[in-house]
Amino acid sequence: MTAVVGTTDLPLERVRRGKVRDVYAVGSDRLLLVASDRVSAFDVVMRELVPFKGAVLTQITAWWLRQLEDEISHHMLTADADEIIREVPMLAAHRGVLAGRSMLCRRTDVFPVECVVRGYLSGSAWKEYSESGTLAGERLSAGLTESDRFDPPVFSPATKAETGHDENITILRMREVLGATTADELERLSRRVYSRGRDVAADRGIIIADTKFEFGEVDGDIILIDEVLTPDSSRFWPADQYVAGRTQPSFDKQPLRDWLDAERRAGRWDGNAPPPALPDLVVAATRARYLDAFQLLTGTPLNTTELS
Ligand SMILES: Nc1ncnc2c1ncn2[C@@H]1O[C@H](COP(=O)(O)OP(=O)(O)OP(=O)(O)O)[C@@H](O)[C@H]1O
Ligand SMILES: [Mg+2]
Numbered sequence: 001m002t003a004v005v006g007t008t009d010l011p012l013e014r015v016r017r018g019k020v021r022d023v024y025a026v027g028s029d030r031l032l033l034v035a036s037d038r039v040s041a042f043d044v045v046m047r048e049l050v051p052f053k054g055a056v057l058t059q060i061t062a063w064w065l066r067q068l069e070d071e072i073s074h075h076m077l078t079a080d081a082d083e084i085i086r087e088v089p090m091l092a093a094h095r096g097v098l099a100g101r102s103m104l105c106r107r108t109d110v111f112p113v114e115c116v117v118r119g120y121l122s123g124s125a126w127k128e129y130s131e132s133g134t135l136a137g138e139r140l141s142a143g144l145t146e147s148d149r150f151d152p153p154v155f156s157p158a159t160k161a162e163t164g165h166d167e168n169i170t171i172l173r174m175r176e177v178l179g180a181t182t183a184d185e186l187e188r189l190s191r192r193v194y195s196r197g198r199d200v201a202a203d204r205g206i207i208i209a210d211t212k213f214e215f216g217e218v219d220g221d222i223i224l225i226d227e228v229l230t231p232d233s234s235r236f237w238p239a240d241q242y243v244a245g246r247t248q249p250s251f252d253k254q255p256l257r258d259w260l261d262a263e264r265r266a267g268r269w270d271g272n273a274p275p276p277a278l279p280d281l282v283v284a285a286t287r288a289r290y291l292d293a294f295q296l297l298t299g300t301p302l303n304t305t306e307l308s
Contacts, residue, residue, distance in 0.1 A: 055100030108216025117194035120209040136168035209235035255285035
């Protein structure tokens with residue numbers, strides 16, 4: 001089987017290649033999402049691959065969707081390679097590439113808004129707040145400090161940008177784009193899933209500081225799609241190191257970020273592509289973090305023998 005996968009080339013129509021995932025059409029009503037082991041930091045995709053990262057991402061999404069089964073309709077049909085091959089027999093020769101990292105989904109019409117929920121004040125939100133006291137143009141209470149917890153969490157939608165950074169939009173703007181009823185429903189669902197996820201993860205030593213959901217419509221129903229509460233769609237912080245008033249370490253990418261930062265400070269990297277070549281130790285540390293995140297969250301180690 002294939003332990004490390006960079007890009008995939010499956011005998012299906014590829015509809016998209018993201019920074020991490022390759023997306024294929026399966027007939028007209030299903031999609032196959034395949035998470036590679038590509039890793040990005042500071043918006044630059046590294047040349048090196050992080051073994052098992054794709055499987056960690058896909059299986060974390062699958063795990064959450066099973067946890068959330070009674071709370072929300074979602075797009076997952078299966079994330080099991082044998083079941084995928086049973087559904088799509090022409091993929092039989094590609095089992096090694098698929099195992100662990102792929103999910104067969106219902107294909108939806110995607111709402112063009114990223115539903116961001118923030119439980120802690122961090123990243124671009126902290127930057128905007130510290131400059132103007134607002135988040136996506138809406139005023140927050142005064143006197144907050146970096147990484148402060150929000151109760152209740154803040155819903156801050158963004159538009160999906162083809163390139164570069166997504167742009168925060170006001171809730172008013174979201175209602176104009178989607179209609180008030182749909183916008184309100186997406187906010188309600190996002191808050192519900194995030195709140196449940198934040199509590200579950202916190203009990204297991206991971207703070208999910210913020211996250212991004214996507215929703216789609218199929219047969220008149222709104223369902224949760226894409227990746228769900230993964231380290232790539234969310235900020236994961238180690239709970240035992242949390243201290244408000246400063247930037248928190250990232251549960252998954254901190255070794256990578258620290259090393260890249262040091263390269264930048266030493267003048268060996270300008271922060272743009274192409275990135276510097278990563279030492280094996282940095283790749284190994286990042287790999288370990290993703291596997292730790294999976295185990296801490298789900299309570300069981302990722303089955304890596306099946307994947308290597
Ligand atoms: N059930 C679904 N129906 C339709 N589209 C979907 C579904 N699930 C996910 N998608 C779409 O699949 C695409 C995945 O590609 P995306 O560019 O996000 O990949 P990525 O590797 O996550 O990249 P990035 O890190 O830039 O987000 C998204 O555009 C998402 O809207
Ligand atoms: Mg994405």
